[in-house]
Amino acid sequence: MSDAIAIIGGTGLCDWESAETIASQTIPTPYGEASAPLRRMRFKGSEFVFLPRHGDGHRFPPHKINYRANIWALESEGIGKVIAVNAVGGIHPDCGTGALVVPDQIIDYSYGREHTFYDGSDGRLDHVDFGEPYSTHLRSRILAAGQQLKMPLVDGGVYACTQGPRLESAAEIQRLQRDGADLVGMTAMPEAGLARELGLEYASLCLVVNPAAGLSSEPITMADIQKVIDSGMQAVKQVLAAAVNA
Numbered sequence: 001m002s003d004a005i006a007i008i009g010g011t012g013l014c015d016w017e018s019a020e021t022i023a024s025q026t027i028p029t030p031y032g033e034a035s036a037p038l039r040r041m042r043f044k045g046s047e048f049v050f051l052p053r054h055g056d057g058h059r060f061p062p063h064k065i066n067y068r069a070n071i072w073a074l075e076s077e078g079i080g081k082v083i084a085v086n087a088v089g090g091i092h093p094d095c096g097t098g099a100l101v102v103p104d105q106i107i108d109y110s111y112g113r114e115h116t117f118y119d120g121s122d123g124r125l126d127h128v129d130f131g132e133p134y135s136t137h138l139r140s141r142i143l144a145a146g147q148q149l150k151m152p153l154v155d156g157g158v159y160a161c162t163q164g165p166r167l168e169s170a171a172e173i174q175r176l177q178r179d180g181a182d183l184v185g186m187t188a189m190p191e192a193g194l195a196r197e198l199g200l201e202y203a204s205l206c207l208v209v210n211p212a213a214g215l216s217s218e219p220i221t222m223a224d225i226q227k228v229i230d231s232g233m234q235a236v237k238q239v240l241a242a243a244v245n246a
C-alpha cells in the first residue's frame with residue numbers, strides 16, 4: 001500500500017491558505033468530477049494531497065458530494081492513506097464543543113447517495129469487510145500526533161452519519177443516543193465505505209462544533225458554529241501536519 005497521504009477537508013477546511021500549493025491537478029474519473037482539483041501541498045514540513053470535500057468555496061452539500069469521484073481520484077493518483085476531517089455535533093459528554101475526536105465506529109443513516117463502486121454496472125461484485133470502518137494504524141498515528149503536541153484527543157467514538165443538510169430534531173438525536181452514537185455528522189458515509197472498497201487506509205479527525213440538537217438550551221446557529229471552527233481548525237491543522245510527518 002502506498003505511503004502517499006491525502007487529507008480530505010470538511011466544513012471549515014475548504015481551503016488551507018497557510019499551506020503552500022506545490023501542484024494542482026484535475027483528475028478525470030469514470031464517475032465524473034471530483035469536488036475540486038487534487039492539490040499537492042506543504043505545511044510545516046509535511047507534504048500531502050489536499051481535497052476539499054465540499055469543493056472550492058464550499059459548494060456541495062453533504063448529499064450532493066461526488067464521493068465516488070473523490071475516492072477514485074485519490075486512489076488513481078497513488079494515494080494509500082486518507083485522513084478525513086469532519087465537523088460534527090457532539091452527543092457524548094466527552095465530545096463537548098471544541099473537542100477533537102478520532103472515531104472508531106460508524107452508523108450510517110444517510111440515504112440515496114451513490115455509495116458503492118460495486119453497483120453492478122460492470123459485472124464486478126464484492127462485499128468488503130467493514131467491521132472496523134477506520135484504519136487502526138492511521139487512527140494511532142493521529143492519536144500519537146496529538147500526544148506529541150500535548151493536545152488532548154478523544155480516542156474512539158461512534159459517528160452517526162445523517163443525511164442533512166438540515167440539522168436533526170431533538171428526538172432524532174435521542175434515537176442516535178440510544179443507538180450508541182457519540183457524534184453526529186453528515187459526511188463520513190459513503191466516504192469511508194468507498195475508501196475501504198478501493199483498499200485505502202482511512203481515518204477521521206472530527207472537530208465538535210456544536211452540542212447536538214436538544215442537548216443545549218440554546219438553538220444551534222451557524223454563527224456559533226463558525227466561531228468554534230475558526231479556533232478549532234488551527235488545532236486540527238497542527239495535528240494533521242504532525243500525523244502526516246509521523
Ligand code: HPA
Pocket residue numbers: 087088089090162167168184185186209210211212213
Ligand atoms: N448534526 C449533523 N451534522 C453536523 C452537526 C450536527 O449537529 N454539526 C456539524 N455537523
